Amino acid sequence: MGVKKDLSPARGTRDLLPAAVAVRDHVLARITEVYRRYGYQRIETPALENIDRLQSGQGGENEKLIYQVLRRGLDSPVAADTALSELVDLGLRYDLTLPLSRFYGANRATLPQPFRSFQFGPVWRAERPQKGRYRQFYQCDIDVLGEASVLAEVELIEATAAALTAAGVSGTTVRVSDRRFLSALAACAGVPEERWGNLFITLDKLDRAGWPGVRAELAANGFADEVVDRIADTITGLQDVDAAKLTDQLAGALPELGDDVLADLATTVAGLAAVPDLTWEFDPTLVRGMGYYTGQIFEITHPASGGSVAGGGRYDKLVGRFLGTDVPACGFSIGFERIVDLLATAPRTEAVAVLYESDTPVTAVLDAARVLRADGRTAAPVRRSGKFGAQLGRLAEWGYTSFVHLRPDTGTELAERALGDKPD
């Protein structure tokens, strides 16, 4: 017998207790049912990927947060002047999109065209621990690979909104924009292409910092006042535009915007208009963090959640990094942990405690439980201990909804009582 040690999980991670898992399983089952109806097929990739794939530059800031895995069979101590990179060959995935791109490249020949992928699984990021953020968390993604038209975008938005509704998250708003709109905005304002990334990152802060904050940061980063004015005027003029007038207004505001971008947006507008019970808007301030987006981008927001509860977009160049041939791709990721935080509880399920005394024969206990289970019910033996009323209170706390009490003289009679009733 050892000395009591620190029993908490590894820093920044957490244990999931039965009540938390029940909520998660409930949410996942509702989401899975919707995605199945839309034809998405679940796949899995390994948690570990070769480190050079994870550090290919596609992951932006996330690449700094990779958990790196030591090669096996290394000598200790380490030889002088050994670079850390020589000690490492694997890493834990930081998202599900990069592994999906590798997966699609490797398995394309046997996959349906287009391929509708559904992924649910943990990812790892060595972020500074903070409230509500964990170093292992689950992502829940659907992606369409091999579909070049915005049919993919509209379907992904419809499916994701339906999944959120099914999971019990209502009152959401879909926000749509296009990376190519942002590019045209920057180009029209005379911003050189190598500065677009910097501009977009700052614009992404509009919802928190507002125009004063964003203007200050852009000025500090060397953007001229007249450039910032033009950008701010264009964005402001495109907020809260009626959907029917959207493409006309965009064409007027940004003559350099391509006809393909406008046609895509018109199709998305028409497609989303036909989706029942969907609230959506064009949001010219939407940026999305990942650099790999190439077309329309989208988020879903919920009034009770600070950030977005889902996000995604088109990334037509990412699979090509692996396959050598570009494959049109578009995805939408539900912030599973945020959804679970919004929904505190799962539906209560019935469970019968089979209370027995220390002298009740084991076979009698198991027989009683078996009879209950044969009716499809949940039943588990619990030994009588302590004061009866107090134990019934604990049983209710632990999730039992009723009990039977076996005594040595019980025979085959099983009087079931709801928990919360007065003890006998």
Next chain:
Amino acid sequence: MGVKKDLSPARGTRDLLPAAVAVRDHVLARITEVYRRYGYQRIETPALENIDRLQSGQGGENEKLIYQVLRRGLDSPVAADTALSELVDLGLRYDLTLPLSRFYGANRATLPQPFRSFQFGPVWRAERPQKGRYRQFYQCDIDVLGEASVLAEVELIEATAAALTAAGVSGTTVRVSDRRFLSALAACAGVPEERWGNLFITLDKLDRAGWPGVRAELAANGFADEVVDRIADTITGLQDVDAAKLTDQLAGALPELGDDVLADLATTVAGLAAVPDLTWEFDPTLVRGMGYYTGQIFEITHPASGGSVAGGGRYDKLVGRFLGTDVPACGFSIGFERIVDLLATAPRTEAVAVLYESDTPVTAVLDAARVLRADGRTAAPVRRSGKFGAQLGRLAEWGYTSFVHLRPDTGTELAERALGDKPD
């Protein structure tokens, strides 16, 4: 666009394609339903654990196979004479039992007593890659913590056998023994305690090597012929014993066997006799690899699988290593990957392909799919391409069971045809 690269998953790991995931999800759903009825509650622990916990000596050979994770923020190159252990603070779990013991210690105050745990999740071992064995694989465990009597053993055996049957694995045999029987066997034969481990490891090879092989290895390891004779005679005399006579025969063969061991075995015999449709036997050759077992041990074998399809036993001292107080514990682990290998297919599910032409409006395509889904059906748009008959063949290969064909003049008519029918 890059050059085509190696797209295979990390060495020793694998991608799971939709058909494979469908089988796994089907098996897991059946198992989960059974375990739920027995009152087992699903929990999750993080994949990463502090490395000193994983290397505490409880994991036997598995500790040599741990994937170790580099600390964050280290300097590169590494300073001269740095031990590898200084570079590492985390590791990937190699099983679910050690994390469960830590979890129980950390969360005991809020958990039901006894606590019935159900775990399903990946574990990682850096084993030499070989056919059918992977470096990431899933374990599926139930455990009862806080129950000292063999009620736990009988319940675990009943639940696991029921779960396997529900998953579609029939014709199994449960094999039961007791670590304390093995200890008495060794003691009665005059083997000093420090050599028991060596003896048991060799006895564990009986099913593959037979008595000639085991005798040769024991002789080579310095066990005297008369000791080996005595052990072999005792084991042989206890094989195929009628359940009703088992405890008498054990008491006669091994006078040093404790009354508690015999009473436990008698209870298990009586308990298992009451379980419907269960085939079981006492197997004096059963050893189980892990050193942490303290009481009854069990396996389930299936004629079509080389090794066991489930294994477990009582481990009353493991939680104490973390908590400082022993907690009685017993568990049973289904070899999930082996079960899935035994069952090649999942039930076929219906899916409708919504075939459309390149000039069919996107809204018409999505409307058609939406009508089908509103009936609870699975429907997904697929663009017409290539020869019609060949495309229908591909749709059937990809798992679609029927299709509708939208043409620009289709209107609202949706003539659905089964796949396999002659194309129009």
